[in-house]
Amino acid sequence: MNPIFLAAIPIISFFFLLLKRRKANSQKVALVPSPPRLPFIGNLHQLGSIPHRSLHKLSKQHGPLMLLQLGSFRTLVVSSPKIVEEVIRNNDIVFATRPMTKLTDALSNNKNDIAFAPYGENWRQMKKLARTHLLSSQKVKSLSFARAEELSLLLEKVADETSRGNGVVKLTEMLNSYVTKLITRVILGSWITEEKKALWSKLSHESSTLVFQAFFEDFFPNLKWLDVLCGLDRKLKNYTKNRDATFDAIIKNHGHESKEVNGKNSTYFIDTLLDLQNDSSLGFVLTDDHIRGLILDMIIAGIDTTFATLDWCMTELVRNPKMMKKVKDELRKVAHGEDMISEELLGQLCYLKVFIKEVIRLHPSSPLLLPRESLEECQIQGYNIPKQTRLVINAWAFGRDKSYWEAPEQFKPERFFDSNVDYKGKDFYFIPFGVGCRICPGMDFSMVVIEIALANLVHCFDWSLPSGITIEDMDMIECAGVISSRKQKLELVPIASKVN
Ligand code: HEM
Structure with missing residues (x-):
């Protein structure tokens, strides 16, 4: 045998051995860090009642990219903005779909919506439609008359309640009702009867509470029979049946309504959508099922998120009297003696805007955004991520990341100046509205609702805590659940302010 070959054998063997070792090591490295799991449930028990806080704590031990096993489902949890940037830049479309579960199937009206629909042509067309025809800045502007009217009712109610009893008003309840009524009106118009309003508010309530319902099938597909046994299946079927009947009662008997604003016809969402059904230039057939799905999205994605943010804003203002004064001074300056702040003035309210930004940095109302799922295998941070891995982004943790924010736990709106x-x-x-192709299309819509309400609540009233309650008594913990509203209800004493 060739002596060179003989001499090469041990060298080649050595290299093969090295290669094998490196491969074994790289396979070891290829396992995304993961907290220890329990048999069967995996890491489900570690989510706790406030998942964004539990996941933040876990990420401190296991790193900014963690793999959890939630029942039968692999779930990547990202707690670092750098990793999200990598995912969005390289794999936004790979992760463009939502996990399909029994619950999201029902909420999406059988995949005919935007928020819970799988990635594809249907979702793309619906999102484009919502952006162009329902939530564009032009459309948002055209509905300012509805905001002004509902806001006047809220301010009247505050004034009315103040004059009764001990002067304390249940502000959280009032803000919730203001946002619900306003968004309902923007969707359906002002024509609906009291009887239909009651049906509608039952439906909104059922839809929002359903978001918190956990189904066995959604975590353990083999245990779907338990949903039947526990009556969850029946509950879901009743919900969809009632929902469809409510929609039929409201939509089918609906009378077209439009209002002339500044010489242009302004229509509520339902009228716009019914008009679009007859519009051949739309590019796709807008069915009744699509309309149902879109309207459900506006209820589920729009109402609680906007209300929770407004409630956090009022809470932070009361906790920070110096900031309340700054907001008030700014309002007085731009109002020039007017009783109310109009939307045309919002652009001049620099302090109010940075104040709201600081609120959503610390209290994003969708702290974990909405989960996504991979459509194919991909790589993140050098790890191989298989198809059908769920992705959860902890945006709440981003707002508290020391590498990006100075003194992140401090409430300091001035950080946004300059x-x-x-x-x-x-x-x-800073992604409270999400990121990439699945970003929230309702951002402008919700911000103007929040800004105009906050501006007028502060301009028209001086707010203080009821006697015997101090700022230290204000608990800043969130409710359990997907939408992060404040657990403690806000009760305050308003006194009508002197505008001049
Ligand atoms: C303060 C108020 C709001 C917040 C904080 C918020 C936040 C979010 C977040 C975090 C997402 C998920 C984004 C992602 O997966 O990356 C989302 C999606 C969505 N939001 Fe909002 N939202 C708000 C208001 C609204 C309003 C008022 C509407 C409509 C009237 C709306 C409609 C939607 C829809 C349709 C989606 C699904 C987008 C998709 O899957 O492509 N949102 N929102």
Whole structure:
């Protein structure tokens, strides 16, 4: 045998051995860090009642990219803006779909919506439609008359309640009712009868509570029979049946309504959608099922998120009297003696805007955004991520990341002065409305609802805590659940302010 070959054998063997070792090591490295699991349930028990807080704590031990096993489902949890940036830049479309579960199937009206629909042509067309015809800045502007009317009712109610009893008003309840009524009106118009309003509010309530319902099938497909046994299946079927009947009662008997605003016809969402059904230039056939899905999205994705943010804003104002004064001074300056702040003035309210930004940095109302799922295998941080891995982004943790925010736990709106940081999805460490192709299309819509309500609540009233309650008594913990509203209800004493 060739002596060179003989001499090469041990060298080649050595290299093969090295290669094998490196491969074994790289396979070891390829396992995304993961907290220890329990048999069967995996890491489900570690989610706790406030998952964004539990996941933040877990990420401190296991790192910014963790793999959890939630029942039968692999779930990647990202707690670092850098990793989200990598995912969005390289794999936004790979992770563009939502996990399909029994619950999301029902909420999406059988995949005919935007928020829970799988990625594809249907979702793309619906999102485009919502952006162009329902939530565009032009459309949002055209509905300012509805906001002004509902806001006047809220302010009247506050004034009315103040004059009764001990002067304490249940502000959380009032804000919830204001946002619900306003968004309902924007969707359906002002024509619906009291009887239909009651049906509608039952439906809104059922839809929002259903979001918190856990089905066995959604975590353990083999245990779907338990949903039947526990009556959850029946509950879901009743919900969809009642929902469809409510829609039929409201939509089918609906009378077209439009209002002339500044010489242009302004229509509520339902009228716009019914008009679009007859519009051949739309590019696709808008069915009754699509309309149902879109309207459900506006209820589920729009009402609680907007209300929770407004409630956090009022809470932070009361906790920070100096900031309340700054907001008030700014309002007085731009109002020029007017009783109410109009939407045309919002652009001048620099302090109010940075104040709201600081609120959503610390209290994003969808702290874990909405889960996504991979459509194919991909790589993140050098790890191989298989198809059908769920992705959860902890945006709540981003707002508290010391590498991006100075003294992150401090409430300091001034940090946004002289800074271009915004929540529109470009700054990966500030993404309360999400990021990438699944970003929230309702951002402008909700911000104007929040800004105009906050401006007028502060302009028209001086707010204080009821006697015997101090700022230290204000608990800042969130409710359990998907939407992060404040657990403690806000009860305050308003006194009508002197505008001049
Ligand atoms: C303060 C108020 C709001 C917040 C914080 C918020 C936040 C979010 C977040 C975090 C997502 C998921 C984004 C992602 O997966 O990356 C989302 C999606 C969505 N939001 Fe909002 N939202 C708000 C208001 C609204 C309003 C008022 C509407 C409509 C009237 C709306 C409609 C939607 C829809 C349709 C989606 C699904 C988008 C998709 O899957 O492509 N949102 N929102």
